[in-house]
Each structure stands twice: as C-alpha cells, then as structure tokens.
Amino acid sequence: MAEIHITRRQAFSLAASIIFATAVENIFVNSASAASNRDISHGPRNRPQVALTFHGAGDVAIARELLAITKSAGTPITVMAVGSWFNENPLIGKEILVGGHEIGNHTLNHLTMTHLTLAQATKEISLGKAALKKATGSTQGYFRPSGTPKSNAIIRKAALANGYKNCITYDVDTLDYQDPTPASIVSNCLKAVRNGSIISLHFGHANTVKALPAIIAGLKKANLAPVTLSTLLA
Secondary structure: OOOOOHHHHHHHHHHHHHHHHHHHHHHHHHHHHHHHHHHHHHOOOOOOOEEEEEEOOOOOHHHHHHHHHHHOOOOOEEEEOOOOHHHHOOOOHHHHHHHHEEEOOOOOOOOOHHHOOHHHHHHHHHHHHHHHHHOOOOOOOOOOOOOOOOOOOOHHHHHHHHHOOOOOOOOOOOOOHHHOHHHHHHHHHOOOEEEEEEEEEOOOOOHHHHHHHHHHHHHHHHOOOOOOOOHHHO
C-alpha cells in the first residue's frame, strides 16, 4: 500500500474539521435531548381528536358525578391525580380505571412547582408517583406539573429523574377552577378547541359537572372525538 504524506497545514485542517464535526454532532445531540424533554401542550393537529384532562382532587362525590357523565356519554378522560387525594380516597383510583379512563401524576401535594428547589420538585413527583402506584397498581405514563401552566428547567429535570420524558400541559384552559358559570366553562372550551387540543378541567367544582354534558355535545358537533392522552399522543 502506498504511503500517504500530508503537510502540516493539511494535518491542521483535518484536525480542525474533526473538531468542528464533533461540535456540530454535540449540538444536535443536545438539541434532541432538549426537544425530547419539552412540554407537550397538544397532540397532532391533523387528526380530529382531543383529550379531556382533569385535575384529580376535591370532593370525591363530585368526581363520581363527573365519572357518571363520562360513562353515560361513552367518553374517555385522563385524570391527572394529586397523590394526597388518592391517599385520602383509596378507592377512587380503581373506579377511574374501571371506567376506561387513564390516570397521570400531578404530584403529591399540588404545590406551586416553580417555587421549589430541584430536590423538592423531585420528591413531590416521586411521592405522587408512589401514591398513584399504591392506589391503582400502576404508575401510568404521564406527568403534569402542579401550580403552573408550564414547566421550567428544574421541573423538567425533576420529571426526567422520575422517568417522565415530557411534562403534559394544555392548550385549552376552561378556567373552571375559578367557578365561573357553566355556560362560561363551555364557551371557554369550545371557542378555543381544535384538532389535537388538550383541555384542562377540574374535579371538585360543581359547575364543571353542569358544563360537561354540553362540552361533550359541542365537541361531537364539531366532529372532535374525545380520547385518552395515550390515544391522542400515539
């Protein structure tokens, strides 16, 4: 085999090219990692599906009223459950699953997560996950930050440490937790919803119970099928 001779300038140029290529690769790897840990606020916009997601806490009797409405309508939901609520109401988790719904982790105590340290946020998510496991036998697959509509770097790192690659947020806020009229809740939902929307609702509020049948009817009239998060994001 013939020997290959290169000048010092060529060697320097080759080394510089290798360094540059490695740097570019690292940029793409880091960008991919950041993208994989992003918030998810909606599903695909090219499918006529939406997800009704509920903050799981409050009066368990109201939760059961809402579950009865979803059963009658044949509408699956996803409940982002507060762990302490499960601890106080140990039967409700399995009732939700028996209804064909999904459950996600909404931390243990529903603290404002943007005020927490990394250690505190990690613990809140971990203990919420443990409560979910105790109540249902499963940790399910989704996590939603508490006390904030979006995550931050600390929350995302804490979520990743607990096995959650993404934080689930939403693009439709019904504001039902403010206890507006049922008509306002329905309007807040239907005026903003579109293909792929993740809708934020809450257990524990009587006017949400009154609004839910009209929301479901409005979604069906708009040819938007309510599905679970896992179906929406599949």
